[in-house]
Amino acid sequence: MALAGAGLSAAALLALSWRKGLSPVTVVLAGLVLSLYAGSVSGVMVLFNHDLLIGLFLWGAGFLDQQDWSTAAFLAPRLAMLALAATLVLRPLVLLGLGEGGARSLGLSVAGVRLAGLVIAVMLAALSVAAVGVVSFVGLAAPTIVGMAGARRLGPRLLWATLCGAALLWATDALVLLAPVTYRELPTGAVTAVLGVPMLLWLLPHLRTTAPPVTSTAAPPPRAHRPALLLAAGALLLPLALWAAVAAGRGPDGWEWSAGGALAAVEPWRLPRALAALSGGAMLAVAGATLQRMTGNPLAAPEILGVSSGAILGVIVLMFSTEASGRGAQILAGGAGAAAVLAAMLALGHRDGFSPDRLLLAGIATSSISGVVVAVLMAGHDPRLQTLVTWLSGSTYMVGPTDALATALLAGLAVAAIPFVARWLDLLPLGGGVAAALGVSPPLSRAVLFSLSALLTAAATLIVGPLSFVGLMGPHLARMMGLQRAAAHLAGSALLGGLVMLAADWLGRGMIFPYQVPAGLLASVIGGPFLLWLLGRR
Structure with a gap:
């Protein structure tokens, strides 16, 4: 089954990136979205079938216990064949490092070599995961x-x-x-x-720090002729969408529209979570857009900062060190964990001028720790983990009025800060030398932008869980709509990220009433195919 799943994912990846000649950026971006989407689907299954999937948790954490030599016998000949295949494509891969133009001038089929390399890599990963x-x-x-x-x-x-x-x-x-x-x-x-x-x-x-190999870049989406008008229309849509999310819902008698006294009765239950979902999605989208522009990396997303992982670890420590942990204690513990990781990342970045590549790599490394800890704890079948699973899924179920207002205030401050950082985000993608020549200090601006992104990510994570998929999807949707300049891009990302999360929370509340699907998982399950479709059209 693992090999079949890997084959389906690889086929989808090739279908999405073939039109671009298997461009590395397109391949990695499509692969990241597919990975997040598959993780979200499996998260839904885990949420509703936790007791039946203990063996899956052990396997997912890399459980190497063996009863005989069958696994080694299974892997050895296949590894030898794939090693031989890698040897055969070694020279073409070296030529590919010269750039597409240089490789083609030497008679190399760029797409063919990339396809061969991808097939070998996918088969190696699939065999390893299937076995151990x-x-x-x-x-x-x-x-x-x-x-x-x-x-x-x-x-x-x-x-x-x-x-x-x-x-x-x-x-x-x-x-x-x-x-x-x-x-x-x-x-x-x-x-x-x-x-x-x-x-x-x-x-x-x-x-x-090395420069990436030269590759052809995809043509940017067409620029919106009137971005201000587009953003104004989106801003007017927000209160209407929020009102509709509160008024429309599902009850014992089916779907209904509440008005007057009925609306006042359901408002205390629906409005806080809807407002928190809207604000949390906006904050994560702004953080994602900031990271993508600051680093020039279209794959940058809030989850690779490591800050949300610090919040997760803080909450886990609290859950296993005290008998009872209320909402306030969870926020404090998560905040302490996020602050500790942020301080460590800033200390690491200060040593080398806040190099984006090293910060992202450190964030990925830190994030892997929390993922492993969660996998090990899930395998332990501890009943206290049900609350953790719900929070990690991006559930807004426990959000109260105070949480919602605090999240909305922080989202408003994030949007208000956009004009002050827009110039930095317009210049930094041009390179540190160009930015410095135009009066921008790359180390200082990167430190401020990184801190802003980390704080927004930590705040959203503490209130509504790690909904990081929106942080990747929102900025790409805004760019595909033609919002290219930094100010318009960040504002559009906030609007789209907030609307996606609001719609996901509304659907998750009523799809399988009286049960609920967490907004974070639903946003990934529904938004993932849409983003993949947009990527396929580019």
Whole structure:
């Protein structure tokens, strides 16, 4: 089944990116959206079938316990064949590093080489996951460590990265077996991330920043002729959408429209969560748009900051260290965790001028820890995790009036800050040298923008959970509508992100009444195919 799922995902990825000649940006962006979408669908299944999926949690955390040699016998010949295939495409891949123009001038089929490389990579990942589950961090850490050690040519990097990844996982499994009996049941994949992430963070200051290979860039979407008019129409739509989300709902007698006294009766229950969903989506979309423009990376999204992961870890520590944890205590614990990660990221960034690549890589490494911790805890079948699962799914069920007002205030402040940072976000994508020549300090502006994005992400995460998919989807939807300048792009991202989350909360409240689907999961399940469709049209 795992191989079938990998095949379907790979087919969808190829269908979305083939028109662009398997452009790396298109492939990675489509892959990220597909990954988030698959995770959201599985999250819905987990939410409603938690007790039946304990084995899946263990497998998902990289559980390497074996009863015989069957798994090794299954992997060995297939790995040998794929290694031979990788050797055959090694020289074309080296030529591809010269850029599309140079590769084509030498008679290379760029799309064909990319297709061959993708097929090999997908098959390697699918076989590994099918055999031993999801092993975190090794695929990121091994190539990075080998690159830092001095391997520059592709051939040696492939060889040494393979050996390094094998050594990392073998050493971690040996440590697990040497641990006391109580800890030997820990999934090896989880321990790999826990041990490897600090090592990667320690090595990051020594990472050489290299320019990406030259690739063809897709033509930008057409620019909106009247962005102010478009934004004004969206701003007028917001209160109407909020009113409709509160008035329309599903009750024991089916769908109904509340007015007058009936509206006043349901307003205390529906308005806070609707307002929180709208505001949380807007904040995450602004954070995502800021990150994408600051780094020039269309894949940048709030979840890779690591701040939401700090909030998750703070809430987990609270849940397992106290008997009772109310809403206020959860917000304080999550805020403390987010603040600790933010302080660590700022300290790391201060050493190298807030290099965007290193900040994003550090955020990804930090985020992997929280994902592993959650997977291990889910495998433990602790009843206290049901509340955590609901919050992680992006549920607005527990939002009260105070939470909603605080979220709306923060979202308003975020929108008000757009004019003050718009010039930075227009100039930073041109490069640090150009920005500095025009009077912008890249280290200072990046520090401020990173802090703003992190604070917005932390606030939204604490109130309505880590709804990070909106932080990726909102900015891309705004750009596809023609909002290209920074101010219009951020404002449009806020409007679209808020509307997407508001619609998801409304649908999740009534789709399977009296049960509810968390807004975060529903936004991913519904918005994912739409974003993929838009990507396919580009």
